[in-house]
Amino acid sequence: MRNLTFLMFSLFIIVSCKNNIIESKNSIIIDNNHFEFELPDESKELDGEFKNLILQQNNNIVYLALCDTNKSKYLFTVSKYIARDKMSIEEAFTQSLETTTNLNSDSLKDNFQLIDYKTYEAQGITIRYKISMHFDKIYTIIYYFMKDDYSNELYEIKTSASKNDLSSAFKFLEKVALTVNIK
Helix, strand or coil, rough: HHHHHHHHHHHHHHHHHHHHHHHCCEEEEEECCCEEEEECCCCCEHHHHHHHHHHHHHHEEEEEEECCCCCCCEEEEEEEEEEEEEEEHHHHHHHHCCCCCCCCCCCHHEEEEEEEEEEEEEEEEEEEEEEECCCEEEEEEEEEEEEEHEEEEEEEEEEEECCHHHHHHHHHHHHCCCCCCEE
């Protein structure tokens, strides 16, 4: 009986630890060692045909992964946009709030709604995000980054979620945003 109790207690500890694996991180460095961030260990970079299809829609994507947070799975992307002239992160962020992505579909413009946006301090870091809704069902969360907040290169990290999963997706992406380092 004592061994059975010990075995049950050990199993409980193992299951509890397994459910907290979200804290374990995987450091990723992309774009010629210029952009670094952390994802949960269970994340997998996507490659092959699916990635090629996504890149046909948006060739600014430099990284694509499926992230498992033990609660949900998120498609995670990093995009990089290059402008002719340097600008501040505030200028770029304001432009992103005033425009929408046009994927050669007039109906996308009609079905786009800006839900929330904010610039705030977290852990001593200034971060910027926006949340938009598409076709009344898909919510997209985007965080924005520039080296030294002034550049001609703008990075975005992004994920999408349903309304029911929006809070969890936001928390996931904020954790990733707080790990971003641009060299």
